[in-house]
Amino acid sequence: MATCNWQEEDYFSMLMHADKKSHVALEMLVDDLHADKERTIHKFLGHSGAEDFLWGLVKLLGSDIPRVAGNSAYIIGTIAETEMGCHRILGLAKGEHSERRKILPDLTRMLTFDDAESVMNAAGTMGTLAEGYEGREWILEEPCLPETLEHVTALLQAENLWTASNAALVLARLSISENGCNRILEHENSQHILSRLVQSLGVDEAGRGMNAAFAIGRLCDIEIGRKRLLSLPDSERMLSALAKMLCCDDTGASKNACFALSCLATNVEGHTRLLNNIHSDDILRTLSSLLNASDSETGWFAAMTLRTLASQPRGCLRLREHPQVVPSLKAVDKKSDANPDLKEEVGITLEILKKLEKPLPPVVEVIGSDRILAKWEAVSTKSGFQVRYQLFDLTKCVYTGKDTSCEVGNLLPCSQYTYKIRAYTEGDESPFSDTVTIVTEESVPSPPQNLRVLGCTITQLKIGWDPPDQVNGALKGYYVFQGEKLIEHTSELTAIITGLTASTSYEIEVCAATVKGKGEKACVIGTTSDIGAHAPSKPHVQVLGRNELHITWDSPEVPLGRITRYDLLMNGKIIYSGTDLSYTVRRLTPDTEYSFVVLALTSEGKFDSKVTKKKTAKDEYDSSRPPLYQPPPRRDSIGEETKAANAQKKKKQSLTSNDLKSRPVSSAKKKICIIIIIISLFLTCFRPGKRVQASRSTSTESDSIPQMPLVGNYTQTFSLDLPDNKSTMTTWNRTFIPMQLRTQPSNLPASQLQRVNSTLGEQAKGIQFKRVEALTRSQTLIDIKNTQNAALTLAEQVEKYPISHSATARDRNSGVMRGKGNNLMKSPSARHREPDSLLLQQSWSMGSHELQSAR
Secondary structure: OOOOHHHHOOOHHHHHOOOHHHHHHHHHHHHHHHHOHHHHHHHHHHOOOHHHHHHHHHHHHOOOOHHHHHHHHHHHHHHHOOHHHHHHHHHHHOOOOHHHHHHHHHHHHHOOOOOHHHHHHHHHHHHHHOOOHHHHHHHHHOOOHHHHHHHHHHHHHOOOHHHHHHHHHHHHHHHOOHHHHHHHHOOOOHHHHHHHHHHOOOOOOOOHHHHHHHHHHHHHOOHHHHHHHHOOOOHHHHHHHHHHHHOOOOHHHHHHHHHHHHHHHOOHHHHHHHHHOOOHHHHHHHHHHHOOOOOHHHHHHHHHHHHHHHOOHHHHHHHHHOOOHHHHHHHHHHOOOOOHHHHHHHHHHHHHHOOOOOOOOOEEEEOOOOOEEEEOOOOOOOOOOOOEEEEEEOOEEEEEEOOOEEEEOOOOOOOEEEEEEEEEEOOEEOOOOOOEEEEOOOOOOOOOEEEEEEEEOOOOEEEEEEOOOOOOOOOOOEEEEEOOEEEEEEOOOEEEEOOOOOOOEEEEEEEEEEOOEEOOOEEEEEEOOOOHHHOOOOOEEEEOOOOOEEEEOOOOOOOOOOEEEEEEEEOOEEEEEEOOOEEEEOOOOOOOEEEEEEEEEEOOEEEEOOOEEEEOOOOOOOOOOOOOOOOOOOOOOHHHHHHHHHHHHHHHHOOOHHHHHHOOOOHHHHHHHHHHHHHHHHHHHOOOOOOOOOOOOHHHOOOOOOOOOEEHHHEEOOOOOOOOOOOOHHHHHHHHOOHHHHHOHHHOOHHHHHHHHHHOOOOEOOEEEEEEOOOOOOOOOEEEEEOOOOOOOHHHHHHHOOOOOHHHHHHHHHOOEEEOOEEEOOOHHHHHOOOOOOOOOOOOOOOHHHHHHHO
């Protein structure tokens, strides 16, 4: 054991002298620290005057003699290496003594000395004081810090590597505090400080590069520091230098390089720059090797750096692809005796690098005949990649996205589908999940294919079709429609539509059906055959006169089925039904066109002939002849009509059978009655055949000529037609005037015409015929009389209104017709020279005593 000077002499008190004795004491103390540092520091701090001795050392820092100041700095730095010594020195620096403010300025001043040893000692003392939290905060709070940083930075490039290392150590330890990093970055020459730090990187025995790497790592922990370092012109040199330091044998340099690289990789830009560096493969290989270093702390730094690189997607892919990284991590993870902190870091890194595992199969739900809904469990990963999913229908991908469910449409009904899921990230794909098979619901089928007409007759169409392309379920048959009407439901591929009309086009639709209902219809237009030789011939119509037509026809040339009968239609109405081939239709209207169609009814249906139209002959009477009768006068009010009706009622009462029987009948009346009978019989012989008029009532279907049969006791009955009083005059003339009165009586003698006039009369609604003057083709006049005030008997009318001559007739026809005390307007039809007539259905019974009194 070496002998120390303090053992022989207590020289510590000499440090307080202001003369050279203090310089000698410094030399002795330095020697003792070199000889036995621990015992000397313990002896020094344990001395009762230790605090005074420390103040003496502080005063000697301000000496202008470099060696004195250097030795004082060395002693303070050495004492500060111990916890007690650092606490005692910082106590002086933070105390109230006036000399406390000179410690850091004096040390900073010493950094400019030419004496290298003094400079090194001053820088070393600063680094020692900055090692602890209290020392860093004290230095950072000193006003001279900017100057200190500037001088320390200048020393990074000192020729003496130990001095440069101490300068880098000061910056490294100040950067441990976030406040220290900010003070460095806020320095006016911070860009210069960062560049000098980058230039100081490397492997050296003094440790300058190691300390610089640590300082750079700490500055990269701050976003602004990382950006400014990466923006330096020497940023690529920085990355390469750190890569080389990582691979060196110096454990400290390798650790600090790992630390700096991990701090750079936390930024996307730094991460990218690091992986793009030419030494990136060497970095990954070295980090993989360092995982198994004997020093667990070195392995932890390597694992931490790998985890930082794997935390970014690109780094994760790069580490997965490297042949050594994942195997090395797994090897450390399997070690049972590995450092727990190291194994934890390795486990986190492996989780990040782990590839996607096989996902669970999807859950598929059928939601219709053409849609399904698929869901699956989310796949979690720590790699930072966005996990996406792919849903496959066998080999066809039907969905790609980040959602964990999707709806798939446009499927075929009643069809089987098989689905599986796969997760993927950038550069990684999971295995396929197990498959899930489903069957969609049934739906209505598609339209039948190739709908066509297979054949046709005049009443039938045969159609055929092919099954639908898409049945979409279990087929339940086919429905055949004619228009909107359902014709047939069948399971066959053909159908026959019956009951059709010849030469007619029909729209036929067919649809298939499943349990879901009827599908879309297919449509075809089919036309039945022309009736051709199956129908009767076109009817031949022969005109027999004004009121009769004779129709004939031939049987079908090729009857379709057995003929049961023929129907003859005139103007759309059946007038004959039977098996004959001819028919005569009577009672037609002259000069009127009629259409005829013959229907042959067979066991196979009805067959129509073509239409034949024919017009009856015209009447030949002279239309210029004046009317035979005048229409009743126009009534201006209901009251007048009522008065006329009352007058007629009184007149009828005067002609009852009781009154007639009570009256004696004169021989003159008997003669008149006989003459009327003869005239009626004469007129009957000129009566043509009956006319057929569909528009007349049953009362007009009988003969129009008054029937006057001879009855016992010489009683005569006149049956006359009573028309609708609302009919026009022309309608009365054309419809109700007997044909014989229009055409035949022109050759009658005047005496017979007089007897006819005297027997015709009317007692209805106040109107009474006065007489018929003449029944000729040229002129026919009817004088009518208002019988409201008087009711004359037949004998009185004969005597009072004798037959007028033709000149009188012409006079009446030219102007107003006059009756007794009444002016009667000429019939409107007289302008058209048509006969007017009013034939009233009335029965007149006249006994022989009436005829006698009339005579």
